[in-house]
Amino acid sequence: xxxxxxxxxxxxxKRKELVKHKEIEELPVPKKxxxxxxQHIGAPCDPKVEVNDQVKIGQVVGDTDKFVSSPVxxxxxxxVISIKDMPxxxxxKCLAIIIEGDGKSEWVEKKPLKDxxxxxxxxxxxxxxxxxxxxLGGAAFPTHVKLSPPKDKPIDTVILNxxxxxxxxxxxxxxxxxxxxxxxxxxxxxxxxxxxRHAYIGIEDDKIDAIRKVKGMIDDGNIKVIxxxxxxxxxxxKQLIKTILNREVPSLGLPFDVGxxxxxxxxxxxxxxxxxxxxxxxxxxxxVTGKGVTxxxxxxxRIGTLFSDVISFCGGLTREPGKIIMxxxxxxxxxxxxxxxxxxxxxxxxxxxxDEVEILKETPCIKCGKCVDVCPMRLLPSVLGTLSANGRxxxxxxxxxxxxxxxxxxxxxxxxxxxxIQYIKLAKAEITAMKKAAS
Amino acid sequence: MEKLIVSTSPHxxxxxxxxxxxxxxxxxxxxxxxxxxxxxxxxxLYVVLTAVSVAIxxxxxxxRLMKREITVRDGSAAITGLLLALNLPPxxxxxxxxxxxxxxxxxxxxxxxxxxxxxxxxALIARVILLVSFPVQMTTWTDPLFIxxxxxxxxxxxLKEQGIEAASQISLLSLFLGETSGCIGExxxxxxxxxxxxxxxxxxxxxxxxxxxxxxxxxxxLILWLFGITANPLFHILSGGLILGAFFMATDxxxxxxxKKGKIIFGIGCGILTVxxxxxxxxPEGVSFSILIMNAFTPLIDRWxxxxxxxxxxx
Numbered sequence: 001x002x003x004x005x006x007x008x009x010x011x012x013x014k015r016k017e018l019v020k021h022k023e024i025e026e027l028p029v030p031k032k033x034x035x036x037x038x039q040h041i042g043a044p045c046d047p048k049v050e051v052n053d054q055v056k057i058g059q060v061v062g063d064t065d066k067f068v069s070s071p072v073x074x075x076x077x078x079x080v081i082s083i084k085d086m087p088x089x090x091x092x093k094c095l096a097i098i099i100e101g102d103g104k105s106e107w108v109e110k111k112p113l114k115d116x117x118x119x120x121x122x123x124x125x126x127x128x129x130x131x132x133x134x135x136l137g138g139a140a141f142p143t144h145v146k147l148s149p150p151k152d153k154p155i156d157t158v159i160l161n162x163x164x165x166x167x168x169x170x171x172x173x174x175x176x177x178x179x180x181x182x183x184x185x186x187x188x189x190x191x192x193x194x195x196x197r198h199a200y201i202g203i204e205d206d207k208i209d210a211i212r213k214v215k216g217m218i219d220d221g222n223i224k225v226i227x228x229x230x231x232x233x234x235x236x237x238k239q240l241i242k243t244i245l246n247r248e249v250p251s252l253g254l255p256f257d258v259g260x261x262x263x264x265x266x267x268x269x270x271x272x273x274x275x276x277x278x279x280x281x282x283x284x285x286x287x288v289t290g291k292g293v294t295x296x297x298x299x300x301x302r303i304g305t306l307f308s309d310v311i312s313f314c315g316g317l318t319r320e321p322g323k324i325i326m327x328x329x330x331x332x333x334x335x336x337x338x339x340x341x342x343x344x345x346x347x348x349x350x351x352x353x354x355d356e357v358e359i360l361k362e363t364p365c366i367k368c369g370k371c372v373d374v375c376p377m378r379l380l381p382s383v384l385g386t387l388s389a390n391g392r393x394x395x396x397x398x399x400x401x402x403x404x405x406x407x408x409x410x411x412x413x414x415x416x417x418x419x420x421i422q423y424i425k426l427a428k429a430e431i432t433a434m435k436k437a438a439s
Numbered sequence: 440m441e442k443l444i445v446s447t448s449p450h451x452x453x454x455x456x457x458x459x460x461x462x463x464x465x466x467x468x469x470x471x472x473x474x475x476x477x478x479x480x481x482x483x484l485y486v487v488l489t490a491v492s493v494a495i496x497x498x499x500x501x502x503r504l505m506k507r508e509i510t511v512r513d514g515s516a517a518i519t520g521l522l523l524a525l526n527l528p529p530x531x532x533x534x535x536x537x538x539x540x541x542x543x544x545x546x547x548x549x550x551x552x553x554x555x556x557x558x559x560x561x562a563l564i565a566r567v568i569l570l571v572s573f574p575v576q577m578t579t580w581t582d583p584l585f586i587x588x589x590x591x592x593x594x595x596x597x598l599k600e601q602g603i604e605a606a607s608q609i610s611l612l613s614l615f616l617g618e619t620s621g622c623i624g625e626x627x628x629x630x631x632x633x634x635x636x637x638x639x640x641x642x643x644x645x646x647x648x649x650x651x652x653x654x655x656x657x658x659x660x661l662i663l664w665l666f667g668i669t670a671n672p673l674f675h676i677l678s679g680g681l682i683l684g685a686f687f688m689a690t691d692x693x694x695x696x697x698x699k700k701g702k703i704i705f706g707i708g709c710g711i712l713t714v715x716x717x718x719x720x721x722x723p724e725g726v727s728f729s730i731l732i733m734n735a736f737t738p739l740i741d742r743w744x745x746x747x748x749x750x751x752x753x754x
Contacts, residue, residue, distance in 0.1 A: 007751075012451055167451065238751060251752040322444055329450040336445050350450075357444050363457055363513070364555030368643075369697035378748040382697065383741075400750045408449030415456050416555070422447040 006239040008376040009231040010409045012330065014167045014206065019289045019296040024174050026300050027313055031101050033304030034086050034341040035061055035072050036094040040134040041141045042068035047097060053080045058108040058280050060130075061097045070142040070344075071132045074099055075282040075302035077106040089307075089326045089333060089340045096341070099304070110278035121193040124275060131274035132281045132344070137161060137172075137235070137264035138327050140345035143271070146263070147193050149256040155194040159244060160187050162203040162210065162265040163228055163235030166328025169348045171285040172265050174298045176203065176210040179269045180217045186268030187223065189275055194261060199223045200244050201265070204230040232330060233407040237262045239376050251403055266347075281344060288314045292321045292351030307338040307349055322357030325350040330408045360417040371410035371420060377403050381410035385420040388427035393434070396427040404428065457554070461514030463641050467634035468521055468687065474630040475623035478583045479529030483623045487524040489533050493540035494520025501549045515554045519543050522562035525624020525683060526727065527569070529581040535573055539565040559734045560694050563727045570727075580620040593621045594678035598670055599723040606670045614677035625680040635686035644690040647702035648709075652685040655710025669718055681713065684726035694734040701737075701746035708733045 038044035045062030049055060055074040063071040078101040088094035113119055113127065129144035149155055160183065164172040176183055187199055203211045205227040215225045226244050228234050238249045240262060247258040255262055266285060273279045282303055289296040294315030301310060307324070311317060325332040326346055342349075371381035379400050387396040401424055410420045476484045498516035502509045511517075520540050527536060546568075547561025548554065570577045580591050594614060598606035613619055617627025625631075638644045653676055660672040675681070680688075689695060689709050696705050709729045716725025740746055 242751075248752050251750060253752060323446075323450060324443055325450055329448075331448050332450065333448070334443070334445040334450065336443050352450070357450075358452075359444065359446075360452065363510075364553070366457055366460075366555050366692045367695075367697050368460070368692040370642075372697050372748070377751040378753075379750055380697065380747060400753070403750055403752070406448070411447075412449045412451065413453050413455075415453070415460055417452065417456060419447060421449065425447065 005229045005231060006234070006242050006376055007378060008374045008409060009233065009239075010374050010412050012167050012232055012412065014230075016168060016170050016173075016206075018168070019287055019298055020170050020173065022174075022296070022298050024178055024285055024298045024300055027302070027305060027310065029076055029101060029103075029105060030302060030305045030309050032306070033075050033099050033101070033302060034096045034306065035075065035099065035304040036086065036088050036091075036096040036341060036343060037062040037072060038088075038091060038094050039072060039140060039303070039343040039345065040070045041139065042066065042070065042145070044095070045069060045072055047083050047095070049080050049097060051080050051083055054078070055080060055099060056106045056108045058110065058282060061099075068142060068145050070134050070144075071130065072097075072303075073132055073280045073282050075304050076101040077104050078102040087337055087340045089335055089343060089346065112278035113275050116189060116275045117192070121195070124189060124193050127275055128271060130280070131270075133267065133270050133274055134281070134344050135264055136266040136270065136284055136344065136347065138331065138345050138347050140343070143263070143267060146261060147190065149194070149261070153256040154259060155196050155256060155261045156198060156259045157245060157261075158187060158190050158194065158196045158199040159240060159260060159262045160199065160201040160265050160268055161235050161237070161240055161262050162201055162207075162214070163240060164207070165204060165230070165232045165235040166330055166332075166347075167232075168289050168350050169287045169328050170289075171287045171298055171347055173207050173210055175266050175269055175285055176207070177213055180213050182269035182272035183214070183265050184217055184223070185276065186271040188220065189271050190261070190263060190268065191222075196261070197222060200226050202226045202228050202234075202240055202244055204228050204234055206230040232409065233376055233405070236376065236405055236407055238405065251400070284342070284344065284346070286310070286342060286346055287348040289348065290351040291356060292318055292324075292353045294318050301342050303344060304341045307335070307340050307342065310342060310349060311338060311351070317351060318353060320354045321351050322354035323352040325352070330412065331406065360419075362418050363416045365416055365418060368415060370413045370415065374409040374413050376407060376409065377405055379404060381420045381424070382418070384427065385410075385418055385423040388423035393427050393430045397431050401427045402431065457515070458513045460643050461518055463643055464518050464638065464687075465514060465521065467637045468518075468525065468624070470630040470633045471525065471624045471627060471683070472521065474617050474627040475525065475529070478617055478626060479581050479623060480584055483529040485533060486527055486529070486531050486536050486623060487521065489536045490524035490527070490540045491517050491520035493537045494523070494544050497541045497544040498549065501545060502553075505549070507553070510554065513554065516544055519548065519561045522624075522688065523565050526562060526566045526622050526680065528577060528579060529623050530579055532576055535569060535576055539569045542568055555693055557693060558737070559731055560688055560691050563688060563731050566727050567731060582620055583618055583626070591620065593723065594619050594674070595717060595723040598674075598678075603667075603670050606674060609674070609678075611673050611677060614674070619678070621678075622680060622683075625683045628677050628682050631682045631686060635682075638686070638690075644686065645699070645702065647699050648689050648695060648706040649685040651703045651706025652689055652709045652713075653681060655707045656681060656713050659711060659714040663714070663718070675714070675717070679717070679724045680726040684730055685709070688726075689730045689733070694737055696737050696740045696746060698741070698746045698748060701740045701743070704740055704746065705733050705737065708736065
């Protein structure tokens with residue numbers, strides 16, 4: 001059978017073998033956590049506690065009335081020692097609630113909904129909001145918002161994203177193997193909320209055991225597991241929908257425009273915890289890996305745990321680190337310090353040793369067109385890069401720069417080592433700013 | 440902790456760089472260079488060595504004078520020199536070769552800002568300047584060694600001067616193997632194809648330009664041949680610089696379009712122009728001119744929406 005795929009894409013070396021076979025370990029409860037009030041796409045939360053307040057695990061410490069937002073919870077029990085701007089892995093800095101643990105691990109009262117099938121979609125959706133669930137694949141978009149599509153855009157199909165196409169990362173793989181039941185239950189909850197008939201779980205075919213395990217545990221004929229060709233960026237939402245359903249999300253549109261909702265497998269498992277156990281999102285699974293980490297691990301980590309604590313639990317750094325990345329090597333963000341907390345969108349911490357990191361010198365574009373061939377959005381990255389570098393943002397917009405998903409394939413293959421994604425991000429930011437100024 | 444390096448994603452890159460691509464292109468040209476030297480003798484080797492070293496030297500000198508970084512290590516100047524040599528007659532005087540190599544780098548490349556900014560193929564610019572400046576030296580041909588000397592004319596020269604009848608006396612096999620006179624690097628189709636396959640496998644060229652170029656020239660001459668206007672299409676494909684031009688000169692990344700559709704249009708244009716020049720212009724061969732003319736259209740082709748891929752989710 002012809003394997004469905006998408007156009008473009010690249011085959012980076014996966015390096016997943018560093019941690020692939022390691023079971024998820026629980027990181028011991030840290031002595032201190034830093035809970036940023038903005039860990040998602042949308043409005044930041046307002047603090048709901050004050051300095052010196054005692055808090056319990058699962059207690060809401062930040063929330064807002066804005067719809068596109070998501071509350072944050074205390075991930076350990078203890079005392080709020082400070083509320084101030086702290087370094088943040090995505091935003092640079094952000095107001096955060098700092099909690100010092102009391103070692104008691106006291107929970108707030110949990111309200112599980114064991115018989116969720118009897119509940120209405122609204123009740124379930126509210127529970128998901130209250131639990132602070134956001135997309136755990138990296139983008140951290142509030143899940144309850146995704147689960148509220150416009151009335152005229154009904155969702156017929158749900159796709160669970162287990163592609164995990166980023167090299168190095170294995171947290172989704174481990175979740176699919178070790179927490180299979182929660183992944184599938186979460187999917188059923190999503191289907192119920194949306195009234196969706198069909199569902200697919202897409203997994204790259206370099207994870208055969210995960211495909212088998214998930215397939216074996218599905219007891220619903222409407223849910224199918226799809227083995228995907230292992231090609232980056234197979235897990236990009238639009239490419240995933242195209243591959244599985246052959247539907248193309250329109251330019252600048254969203255999956256609901258083609259009747260689809262995509263959720264990450266880890267998010268699905270967290271939905272199950274939130275509904276069945278009444279536990280808000282106070283922890284997540286991350287992959288700590290790279291040559292620069294002494295003992296790479298897959299870990300369940302409390303939100304707010306500092307990178308430095310996570311790395312020391314993994315045996316510390318091997319030697320002088322060159323780069324520390326939050327997320328995968330293709331789309332992750334390089335960090336300047338380890339004094340930053342694990343947030344909801346942290347899928348991994350990758351440490352490169354100093355000699356693994358090259359400071360690349362850009363040379364002029366030789367117009368080889370390799371970036372054009374690999375662009376999964378079928379754009380002209382070299383042209384976008386040149387236009388942006390010359391400040392011609394309006395033209396870059398006409399060439400579709402806003403369609404770019406920043407997957408990094410173009411920079412990855414560029415023989416001239418051009419920083420194409422950097423130029424493209426600049427153009428997008430400038431265009432967004434211009435639009436804001438105009439309105 | 441020491442300072443961490445912070446840069447935009449992606450944090451991993453392919454190993455391939457401009458230098459490694461250029462090295463591969465040089466490798467791919469070695470078979471035809473070797474055959475050229477074997478067939479035409481040692482002077483051909485001197486032409487090659489002169490062109491390559493003068494090209495590298497000119498690039499270094501010009502970059503030094505312009506206080507720019509010296510980038511001869513990327514191998515692109517060496518390729519320009521090599522391609523120029525392969526497009527010169529085996530008996531080309533070395534002083535003329537020096538002028539050609541200097542012009543290729545100076546006027547063909549550095550004057551525009553160096554690699555990546557030149558609109559025309561530098562080697563071809565130099566070849567054409569030499570052709571109009573030194574017509575005698577540029578059309579004095581050496582008969583291949585080891586083979587019964589014929590006329591001292593190239594197959595296309597024979598076609599132009601003596602007509603279809605005389606041209607059809609030349610066997611296609613001898614054209615394929617390289618037993619004819621011509622430029623150093625153009626005579627052996629088989630040696631050129633070995634190098635071309637290497638470049639295709641390495642992914643440094645795609646089929647689009649060579650196939651549309653050669654295909655168009657083939658179809659065009661087929662039609663004309665059926666009307667008895669010219670020699671058969673295989674003669675046209677195998678003689679002159681068509682294979683060398685289609686696989687190694689027209690595919691020059693900098694001066695050809697970036698999209699697949701653009702490349703096909705570029706190749707078709709080259710094919711049509713080559714045949715028109717071969718049949719109805721003053722010169723027996725038109726590959727160099729046709730590629731240069733299409734180079735001039737490259738920016739226009741790249742701007743033409745029609746040649747762009749339809750973006751994901753676009754109409």
